[in-house]
Structures are given as structure tokens and as C-alpha cells.
Amino acid sequence: MAYAVPSQPLITKNRPGRTPDDPRPHGLAAALPGTPPLLPQSVDEHVRAHPHATAVQGESDSLSYRALDDWAAALAARLTATGVGNRDTVAVVMEPSVAMVAAVLAVWRAGAAYVPIDPAQPDLRVAAVLADAAVAAVVTSPATEPRLRAVGRPLVVAHRPEPAPQPGPAAEARADDPAYVIYTSGSTGEPKGVLVTHGQLAASTAARRLVYPGAPAFLLVSPLAFDSSIAGIWGTLSAGGRLVVAAADEVRDPERLVRLVGHRRVTHLLCVPSLYAVLLDAADRAGPDALQSLDTVITAGEALPETLLRRHFATHGSRVYLVNEYGPTEATVWATYRRFTGPAPVSIGGPIPGGRVYVLDDDLRPVGRGVEGELFVGGAGVANGYLGQPEATEKAFLPDPFDATPGARMYRTGDMARWNDEGTLDFLGRRDDQIKIRGHRVELGAVDSALRAVPGVRDAAVLPDETRTAMEAFVVADQAVSAESVRLELSRQVPAAMVPARIHVVPEFPLTVNGKVDREALRRYAAHPTPAPTAQPTRDGATAQVAAAWAEVLKVADVPVDVNFFDLGGHSLTMFQLQGALERRTGTRPSVVALFRHTTVAAQAELIGRGGTDAGPVDDPRQAVVERARAARARRVRA
Template identity: 35%
Template sequence: MSVDLLDGLMCQFDRVPDRLAVVVGDRSLTYRELDTATMALARRLLVAGVRPGQMVVVYQRQNLDTVIGMIAALRAAAAWCVIEPGHGGESSLGAVLEALDCAAVIIDGRDPLTPGEAAGALADATNGPAVIDIAARMDPPEISLPGPPPRLAPAYAITTSGSTGVPKAVVVSRANLATQIGSRNNAHTDGALVTFSALRLIWDGSLLGVVWPLAVGGTSVFPDFRMVRDVDAVAELARSRGVSHFIATPSFYRLALPRLAELRPTLRTVILAGEAVPPRLVDEHREVLPAVALHNEYGPTEATITCIGPYVADTPLRVVPMGKPAVGTTAHLLDDKLRPVRSGTRGDLYLGGGQIADGYAARPGLTATRFVADPFATEPGARMYFTGDLACADTNGDIEFHGRADNQVKVRGVRIERGAVEAVLENHPAVREAVVLPVADADDSVYLAAFWVPLDPAATTPASSALAGFCAEHLVPEAVPARFVTVDALPITPGSSKLDEAALRTLLTGSAARQAVSRDDWTETERALGEIWSEVLLHDEFDRVDRFLDVGGNSHRVVALHVRLQARWPGAIPVGLLFDLDTVAAQAAALPADPVQPAAPADVPLAFEV
């Protein structure tokens, strides 16, 4: 059974108008207030010229108005695409405006970051979208909203990585979304359903915490942009709202789990998606929340959020499966001739059914390559999506993930194409060749390591921080390598003449990777900090004035840094300040001279997803 999001919402507006509908950070709306706010914005969109089937870009840092903008676009018979200021690469506003038929851009004029960035992108736009400032309170004329568009009309678009750095905007129809909502069978009690998503709304996994709960009368809770980098704030928000369903990537959940014990009275289900679930995380979950169900789900953007699962992880396993296809979805494990593989054998994973998206905006060639005719379907014209993932089915018929068949890799829940990162790095004037490999931390979290050959071996090589800064100008944060290792030449295997990835990986722990900066002139506090930085970053290639984010750090490793600082200087630097005090020198100036000595916990995650 399919459930249209807008139909479900309209039902809740009438059925439970005073029930809390949406919470983002410290702001909230009841269903009645959500009805009023989205209707007013939908009318503003119509007055601005938005027509059925067109796209509305919601260009804001995550807050309550982001959700209002999404739903208002639907009520105007249009579709939404959420973009956050400050994100580069395929998620930049300019790239999205080129890929989509955008009729309007919703900005927040109260945010000093937004109008300036929007102005630059809109100046280059050829289709001249209208700009609507959601902060400018207006009383639009009480015009009637349009009737529902065809079910195959777009509901939203989500950007995802392209192999050449060109954006792929996946367009999802209202019928796709309705099939996804109708497939949800998560147990809940009416009036007690409170979902919490620890994901940003620019990623489709976050929609697990929006579309289903709002369609059935639940409460949808999100951190705002100020909270998403602070795991303590995220956990406190979930606790204060009495969350019943917690949605996250495995990386983030591993860090948040010790802080969620206080949710035991209300928490019923944890849903993990976006990455493979490590078996030991299942054990950790059982220790902290033994009565809470742990679900693993899977689904590429092109198949509408998740379409396999949930797998209920409740027994010790070597591999945590993804589960079985959801209602309305088919899954096929095929060989290179599109023949089903034998049971227990790995094959290419193809997905079919009602959740398969329309394709990629303005990219018919790529759409035809990845969305192919479905020979197993009974209805004419059916398509299936080639995921590029390798999988096999266990003896119970549950599907297990066994990696990518191409060069894509997931870093903190974001799909990255290594070729796109390599192409950016090779555009640096000092780089001749580059190879990017996924590498696992001690806690099985994935980061990217870049190995590069200098264009001029006799010239002074740029510092890792300079290379990271160059990449950050063109890539999303998750795609910026955390390590940069210089090599004279890329190694080749003797037998196949292919790149010897194993030889490159050995450089990460060998002497070639230890290009440490002299610390002879550092103070004692700076040297103590340097040891902690080295432990978190897994290298010594930084100076006392290098920014943490420029030498392999990210918002996720900031928390690992904070945990270690807390062990030696309790309470000296709040985690939020580490984004401002982001050099060894600055942190040393803020710390007392005599640290306490207890060692940091041995099993502190180095990376996680927000």
C-alpha cells in the first residue's frame, strides 16, 4: 500500500492539530502551526511564479524553516531540493541551479552566510529563479492552492557525487515517496511516535525521520545547524524530547550510544543506515540498550531513502545483513550477463519496484546506463537500478553487503567517488598524479588517504594543509582526504601491471609517512597537545599554527580530540570552541599549564556521522 506524504499530512492537520509535529533545535510547530506556515509559504511560491512540477531550492542552514520550505514546495505542487550554504562540489547552489529546472530559491535573510553566497550563484543562473526570503514575514493573497499533481511528478531532488565532479541530481517522484512511506512497518503507538534523525536534511537518509512520522501523525525531531557538530547537544535534544525512534549512521551511533542510556524509558527502536554496521556495534548496543530493537536498513538515493530491511540484529554475527526487500521493492543478485547468481554467491545488486527514482536531472545518458530495463518485472516499461554494490544472500534470504564494484566509497555516510577526488587533486599545479584510497581507522571508520607524485621532484612540495585547503574549495568535506603522502612513483604489481594498492597502504604506517615537523621550539603544553593531535589525526605532519581541519581533521574527529583533552584538562575547552581554537598554539594558550595525567579511554571513536 502506498501513502502519499501530502495526503497523510492533510489528514493529520485535521486529526491531531494540537499535537507537536516538527522540532528542529529549540524551535517547534504543532500540526496546526505547520499547516498555517506551509500554506502561507506555498502561496508566496505561487505568487512568485512557481508552477506544478518545477523545483524549489531550500537554501538554508538546517533549521525549522528548512522543513517548512520542503512541505510548502509540495503544497505548491512543486518539488524541493535542500542545499546548505558552505557546501562545495556537487552540493553548491550554482551546480544545482545548472542541473535542475529551478523556479525559486528560499533563503533566510537572517543568516549572514546565506544572502551573499546566494547572490553569487544566482547572478550566474540562466533560468532566473525567484528569491524568497523566509525571514521576511508577508501576508500573501489567499489564493487557492493547486490540486495534487500526477503521482509521477517529482517530490524532491537529492544531489549525489559524480565521477567527474559534475553533480548528479537524483529526482524522486511522489509515487516513489508514497511507496516508501507505505512500506514502513515500524511498530509505534499513536501519540507516542517521536523520531529523531541525526542526519542533515541535505542527505536523503534524513527523510526517514520526516516523511513517515509526519504522514502518520508522529513528531519529527532534528538538531539544527548549531547542534549537529556537538554530540552532547544532539543526545540532550533526543533525551529532552522523549524520542521513541532514533535514526543515525553506524559511525555516529557508536559515539552517541553511551549518552543514550537515559532514553531507555521511551526509546523503542534504533534505525541504522548509510554504512555497513560493524558486528561489535551490535554488541555495544545490547549492553547499553538491551530492550531496544536495533534495525539495519539499506537504500541508495536512487531507490528512495531505504528499500531493503529492516534487519533486526539480535544475535552475534560475522556480517550484519541488510535484510530483505521492502514491500514494493525487488532485489536481484546478477552476474555480468544479468543472470541470477547461485545462492550464497556474490553478485551485482540490482533493485526494482516502486521506489526506483526517475533518474538523473538533465543527464539522460547516465540515467540510461544505471536505470535499465527490468527483465524480471511483469508490467511493461519497468526499470531496475544498477547499484554498483556487491552483495550475497545468506541462508535466511537476508542480503549482505560486500562492498562496491566500482571506485565509490562511503565516508561518514556520504557516497564519494575516488575518481572525483583524484581529478581535483591532479588539478593542483604541484601534482602530477594522485590516487585516493579508503582506509579504516582503528575503530573501523573510513577516511580517505591521498598518495601523490610531484610534478617537479626538485621543487618544494606543498604542505598537506595546502593540499587539503585546495581540495576543500572543490569538494564536500567528507571527500577531502585526511592524509596526504608524497611518493616518487605509483607502485605497480608485477603480475597484472595494475596499481599496487597494498604497497601504498603500507606507507601510511611506515617511515615514509612520518614527515614530522620539529617541535624543539614548542612549549611543554604545545608538545602535550601535539601528541594528542597525532593520536587523533594518525600522523605528525602539522605545525603549531596549522588549522586542525587543514591537516586531516574534520567535525567528527573534533569530538575525539575533545574527549582526549577532557581527560587531561577537564572542562578547559568546550567542544564548540575547538572550531575556533583550531591550532595547537591557540589551544595551548587556553589551557592551564599543569594538566592532570589520567590516560584517555582506549576505545574512543575517531570518526562519526552527523
């Protein structure tokens, strides 16, 4: 495949002589040198060459490359014994851990493709993905195994291996074999699996190795079901680097995350900009050397605010690169990148090595510089399509008329962009009803459909906020239906990112003269709601201060003392903001873990009264929402 010169120079280590980026607007990048090795082969080479080098580290444990391979081999033997074979799919339903990494490598050794599923997903969502992917088996952890006993698939629990008999040889992957299937939100609410082959993953990872040379110490903060985990796991292990896996409770607590960066001497970090912002907050409190080991910070999954870009360089100077990546799951994680060496206008840069990007008009013709068009992605990383959905695949994956390679295709992203005067891409948002919630793609139509399926809801309309990073829902429902009951029922059907931040129950929808829902009227209602008269219990000083902090963070006027933070629209990132708001208003800064344990105003007021200290097991707030939904449903059935 022939390409023009690279759209921007690759990252190198000769920092004193670095030159500014020099991207060009043609949308083609340099060809990858030769045929990239497949990832199982790359990892195996490091097992043989550096068996005792550290491959994966967790909160308190680590594995060498040899130990990782031995664990994967033992798990692969157990998968094979259940009947798993070439080109099968195997679900991996596990919390972030070193065992999780061994599990995905085991699936490959057995000749199958892995289907990552976040254990925090509701049971119905997990069951829908298992059925759609037709998985042959499920690999899980001891903690999650009880939830999966009824799924009707063989379960393999990823215990640490005992001294095992000599495992059989690993299955040999081919370029056109499936490597993994990651599920996204479909427009109807049904999950939609993106199928990526070993060849496509090899091309994407080879590009990553060129852009980020060397063997990184990479901090993985993404769940396995989030496609940026692909970049972290395989970009690191294929380079002979060291993968540091943050546990779920570490990701929730930015102070602990900052300590993990220092303790494990992390050099590379990839996360959504909103998480990076709270990480910088925690680093400010920890002191100037807190993030001293970092070499490169990568942001992706959300639009990068220019204020955050400037803050990055105010914190680190030019010592730490900031790279803004863009790319849909359908293009194997990433398609463009922009490396920043100092404050500059934000863009998503140009194509990755071996990649192609086009800005096209409605007739699929290239537009000129400064002209808005739809962004299309071509090149070796374009995925096969959607598993079992030929019509959706045909609509989104088109023949590439600009690439002479036989069978070349391009992916229609639905994102709007333009080439700017620098020759890089400005991202302009969506042309449809898709938005990004904490890095997750969410179709507004899918949320509409899910809300209408809630018992007692007659109609629903979902609006994005001005930044298109949060949602507000309006439902017309039976008299007995409340916003809280709608949220609880919805939370057991869909992922947390698809639950709107705020839900309003209205008697009817305002209509335009054409008979359509008047969305502007709904926006005005949301800005100035009519509060329902409620009798509030007497609030002491601490309770009033905590309620005021909630109102500030959640942007609501009325805060009941006994309603769960997550039922009022909170999520993990707003919990970080709440921590700061509580400190400003009460002078006490509880740990984020303590706030996750105490999720009502009343409970947090008691926590503040004790000086913010607490002990006990950590509950996953998303699972708590599911459990409350189950209890509410059981009460309705009994009634």
C-alpha cells in the same frame, strides 16, 4: 503487483511475544496494500484532523500542524509570485530548523520539486547544483541569504509569516510529478541529481509506515541534502508524528544531542553507525536514563559493526529495537532492513514491503544461497533516474526481467552481496571505486579528477583505507605546492566528504612492471612516510599532551601546533574522538563546541589551561576551510 510473503515480519508493539525474524531468500516482499496516498495529501489530512498537534520542534521552538501549514502556504504564495509553477525545481538552501521543514512543504504546495543543498557546501558546488537542476527559485534562511545574492535566481527568505492574506489552494500533486532531486557524487566529480517522483516517495513512505507503525517522535540529525532526511521528515509527518530537528551545533555535540533526546522524549532515531557510537559514549557519561525514551534506533549509510550491535543491547537490553537499513538514493532511501531484537550476526536483512531485491551474476542471472553477486533493487520505489543524464540512467536503471509489471525497472547498485543461511543478505562491499564517507557516497575517480584540477597538481591517486570509510591521496605537484594548499583549494571545489583524510605530495608515482601506478607501494609509503625535517617550536606540557592526542586520533606522526584540525584530515566525528583523547591525556574534557572554536594545537592547549571553558559564537569548521581557501587563492592572485 504480486509478491510472495514478506521476507521478515513487520515491527509491532507486542514486545513480550515477539518472535525471531524469519526472512526468506526469495528477495520479494509483500505487496503494499492498495495505492499509497501521496505525501502532500497525507500531511494535509493531519492538518485537518489534528491542527493543534505538534508537528515540528527545534532547539527552542515548535510548530503545530496548522502553523506548519500556514507558514508553508505563505512561502508558497511568495514562490508562486516569482513564477514558480508545476514541475519546476526549487532549491532549498537552509540550516536544519523548523523553517526548513516549512520550506520544503511550501515547494510542494507551489507545485514544484525541491532540491536540497547543504549550506556547508562550497560556493562552487552550490552553483553547480543550482545550474544543473535549472532551479526556478531558491528558498533560504536569513543567515544564508547573503551568500546567494549573486546566484541569478529569485530568492525567498523563510521568515516567520506575518498574518497573511488568504493563501491560494495548494497545487495538486500527481504520482508522476517530481517530488525532489537529491545530488550525489558523480564519477567525474560533477554532481549527479537523482529524480524521485511523488509516487515513488509514496511507496517508500508507505513501506516505512508498515515497518514502523504508530506516530513517532523522530529525531532528525541528517542535513536536508542527505537522503535519510526524507525518511525522517515524511515518515514522521505522514504518520501524524512529531519531528524533532537537531540544530547543526547540537549534532556536533553528543552531550547536547543526548539531552535533546530526553528533553523532547524522542522515540525514534536514524543515523550512521559512527554517530550512534559517539551518542552511546555520551549516554554512558550522562547516566542510565539518558536515552530512556527511545523505542527504535535505526542505522543506515555505513556498515553496521557487530561490536556496535552488541553494545546497543548491552546498553538498552531488548527494550529498544535496533534496525539496520540499506538502500541507495536511487531506490528512494531504503530497499532492505533487518530488525534485531538481540545480538546476532550483522546483515542488511530482506526487502521492504513492496520491494524486490536480487543477487545476480554478470549475466544478470540469480545466484544461489552463499554465492556472491551484485545486488539489484526493484519495486515501486526505484527512482526515475539521473536528471538530464540519459546515458548514466540507461546504464544504471535496467528493465526488470523478474517483474511482470509493464515498464518495471531495477537499479544496479554496484554493491556485492550474498544470501546467507538465515535467508538474509550479507553486504560484501563495492565492486567499483565507490566508498562511503560518514554516510556519503564518494567516487574515488571523482576525487582523482578534482585533485588533478587543483593548480600545480600534475597527477593524483586516491586510495581507500582498509574499512573503505576514509581516503588517502597522493599527488605529484609543482615544488611550491604543499599538502595544505592542495587541501584548501580542494575544499572550495567539493563537499567535505570528498576531501581525503590525508594528502601526501610525492615527487613521482611508483609504477608496476605494466606501467600502472603501484598502489601497494603507495600504501607502504603511507604506513612509513619519511618525515620532512621541520623546526618545531618548544612545546610545554599542555601543548605536548594536546599534540599527542591529535596524533592518536588522526594517526599522524607529526602534528604542527598552528595547523587547523580539519586541514590535517579531521572531521566532526574525529572531533568527538579527540574530546575523549584529550580527557585521557590532560584530565580536562572541553566541550565539542569549544573544540570547534579552537582548531589548532596551540589554541586547544590554551583552552585546556583555562580548564576547558570557553564562550563566544560558534564557527562552522567547514565554512572556515572555505574561507581559508579563498584567502589563500587571493594571496596567490596578488602574488
